[in-house]
Amino acid sequence: MTDARCAIPGCSRPTAFSAGKGLARHHCRYHVQHKARHGSHWHGTYLAADLKPYISAAADWLRAHHQDPLVAAAWSDLQYVLASAGRIDPATNLRGQPAKYRARVAFARLREAGISPDRLMAIYIGVSALIEDDYGSHRTEEFRTVQAAKAAHRLASGTHRRWEMWNPLGPSVPVELHAYPRCQATPGTDPLGDMKN
Numbered sequence: 252m253t254d255a256r257c258a259i260p261g262c263s264r265p266t267a268f269s270a271g272k273g274l275a276r277h278h279c280r281y282h283v284q285h286k287a288r289h290g291s292h293w294h295g296t297y298l299a300a301d302l303k304p305y306i307s308a309a310a311d312w313l314r315a316h317h318q319d320p321l322v323a324a325a326w327s328d329l330q331y332v333l334a335s336a337g338r339i340d341p342a343t344n345l346r347g348q349p350a351k352y353r354a355r356v357a358f359a360r361l362r363e364a365g366i367s368p369d370r371l372m373a374i375y376i377g378v379s380a381l382i383e384d385d386y387g388s389h390r391t392e393e394f395r396t397v398q399a400a401k402a403a404h405r406l407a408s409g410t411h412r413r414w415e416m417w418n419p420l421g422p423s424v425p426v427e428l429h430a431y432p433r434c435q436a437t438p439g440t441d442p443l444g445d446m447k448n
Contacts, residue, residue: 255268255269255276255277256279257277257278257279257281257282258277258278259278259279259282259292259293262279262281262282264279264280264281264282265279266278266279267279267280267283278292289394289397289398290389290391290393290394290395290396290397290398291389291391291393291394291397293389294387294388294389294394296398296401297378297381297398297402299402299405301381302374302377302378302381302402305376305377305378305380305381305384306373306374306376306377306402307373307377308377308380309372309373309374309376309377309380310369310370310373312376313369313372313373313376322372325372326368326369326372329368329371329372330368332358333358333359333361333362333366333368334362336355336356336358336359336362337355337356337359338359339356339359339360339363340356340359342408357400357403357404357408360407360408361403361406361407363407364406364407366403366406366407370406371403374399374402374403375399377402378395378398378399378402379395379399382394382395382398413425413426413427414426
């Protein structure tokens with residue numbers, strides 16, 4: 252094995268391949284994992300506060316152009332994806348499931364939370380606008396998709412349950428369960444897969 256170094260400027264770690272910890276020949280394991288979480292080897296996830304004005308402007312634009320045939324077609328397609336997503340599966344059951352199944356469950360969870368297609372479209376347009384405005388951003392389709400998905404996922408993620416547990420020594424004890432699925436991005440795959448068509 253060669254002693255190759257990570258291609259990210261300022262990183263002196265060996266590539267995952269040369270360290271024997273993966274197949275990435277140009278990036279270290281840290282930056283490969285960074286891309287799996289954020290959609291970019293070096294750019295992080297945008298904060299909700301950074302996205303808020305862009306999403307608000309996108310929502311205003313969509314309201315002004317709701318009669319546009321392209322906007323109406325996109326809205327109709329997204330409404331169909333939400334309506335046909337099926338039932339929700341608890342977050343604790345998603346580990347090891349394929350990306351297409353996890354995407355379907357994510358859309359089902361958004362539908363059950365009452366998130367409208369307008370809101371999802373505004374998120375995607377707002378993320379796209381922020382990426383274009385950010386001089387240091389990563390302008391790839393994968394980064395745009397991951398950032399939009401993360402912003403939408405914040406609206407309805409995880410499984411939340413509350414119940415009362417019997418206590419023999421006194422009043423019932425309230426119990427809560429908050430479970431979130433682990434991100435299992437596979438390099439080179441589109442998390443939406445066939446859901447786009």
